[in-house]
Amino acid sequence: MSRNISKPLVYIYIISLILHLAVFSFFLLKQGEIGGLFVVDASDYVGEAKNIADGHGFSVTPEAPYIPNATIGPLYPLYLSIFYRFTGHFWPAVLVQNIIASFIPILVFLIGSYFILDRRILWGAALFSAIEPNLLYYTSVVASEGVFIVLLLLSMLAFIRFLKTDKKSWLIVSALILGLTVLSRIAIQYLVGFLAFWLLVYFIKKKYSTKVIIQNLAILLLVYFAFISPWMIRNWRTFGHTELATTGWIDLYTRTGSSVRALVEGTSYGESYHRQLQDLVDQGIIKDADEREMYGFQFQPLLKAQTLTLFREHPEELVKVSLISFISILTQDNTYVFLHQAGVLPAVPGNVSPSLILFQKGIRGVVATMLTLARNQAYLVIYAGRILWAILTVLFAVGVYALWKAKESRAFISFLMLVIFYVWGISIPLTASISARYRTPIIPIMSLFIVVGAWYLAYRIFSRYVSPRSQ
Known part of the structure; x- marks a missing residue:
C-alpha cells in the first residue's frame, strides 16, 4: 500500500479509535461496568462467560445445576471469559474489542478498493464507518458485534481476494473465518449455502471446468463445516441435536x-x-x-x-408484517438509545412504528400519531434518524446502480449484495422488535454504496458527472 494511501487510513483509524475509546470510557467511568457496558442481551454473554471461566461450561445458569445452553454462539462468551478469568472484570475484554473494532474502516477501504478506484470515495466510506453512531455504539459495549463484524468483513475480504486471484488459499482463509463468524453469531450460519450457490453460478458463467468447480465448492464447504463441527458435536452429545442454536x-x-x-x-x-x-x-x-x-x-x-x-x-397479515419489518430494517436508527443511555435524552414509553400504525389506523392515524409524538424531543431524534436512514437507503440504491454499470465489477457487487440481502432476510422475522442493531453488521459495506450514491447524484445535479470508477 503506497504511502499516500496509508497515511489517510492511519488518520481514519485514529479517529475511529478515539471515538470508540471515548464512548467506552464515558459509559464505564460514568455508569460503571454493569450499568455502562452491559446492554441489551449482555446478561447472557456475561453469565455464560463467568461459567466458562469458573469451569462450569457453556451455561447461563447462575448457580448449580449449571444447565447447558445453546441459545448463543460460543465464541464471544469464550472471548469474554479469558479476560474475566485473569482480571475478574469484563471491561478489559471490551477495551481490546474497541481497539479491534476500530479497524472496521480500514477493512471497508480494502474491500472497496477491489471495485472502486477513486480513493476519495474509499476514504469517505471509511470515515462514514468510523463515525456512524449505531455501528460505533454496538461495537463499544458488551455485544458480539465488536467481534462478529470484524470477522465477517475479514471473511468477505478474503473471499474477494480469492475472486481476484483464483488462489485456493484465500478461499480456505475465507471459509475458516466464516466458521469463526458463525460461532460468534449463529444467525449467519446459512450464508455458506447461499455463498456456495453463488459461487457455482459464478464458476459456470466463467466457464470453469467441472473438476475445478467441485474442488472449490468442496474446499468452501468442508473447511467451513470442519470448523463449526465441534459445536455441532457438542450439541449432539448434550441435547441430541446437531443444530447450532x-x-x-x-x-x-x-x-x-x-x-x-x-x-x-x-x-x-x-x-x-x-x-x-x-x-x-x-x-x-x-x-x-x-x-x-x-x-x-x-x-x-x-x-x-x-x-x-x-x-x-392469517397470510395477509403475515405479508403486511413482513413489509413492516423490511421498512424497519432499512430505516431504524438507534441513536436515541445511545443518547438516552448517555443521559442526553429522556426515556420514552416505546418506539412507535409508523408502518404498524399505517396498517392499523390508516394514513390519518399515522399523521395524528406523528404530530403528537413530535412534541417530545426524544421522538424527534428517533424519527429524524429514520428519515436520515431513509435518505441513506436511497443513496445506497443509487450507489448500487452506479457501480453495477461497470460490468467488470458486477461479480464483487453481486457478492456484497448477497451478504446484505441475507442479513436483511434473517432480520425480518424479528418484526416489531427489530432495531438498528440488526443492520449494524452490513453498515460498513453499505457505506461504500452510500458514498458512491452521494457522489453520483452530486455530479449529476451539477451536470459534471464523472464515474466513481477510473476511466
Missing part, C-alpha cells in the same frame, strides 16, 4: 407471531407478545410467561407447529 422458532413464534396477532386483534405488539407467552402457560408448556423457558431444543417442534398454524390462518 435453539432460537429460530422462538423468534418466529414470539416476534413474527406476536406482530401478526397485533394486526389481527388490533392490539399493540407488547400486548400480543404477552398473550403469545400466556397461551403457552395455559397449555401447560411453560410455567411462567418468560420466553427463556423455551430455550431448549425440545420446544422447537411445538413452536414450529403453532407458528405455522398462525401463519396459514
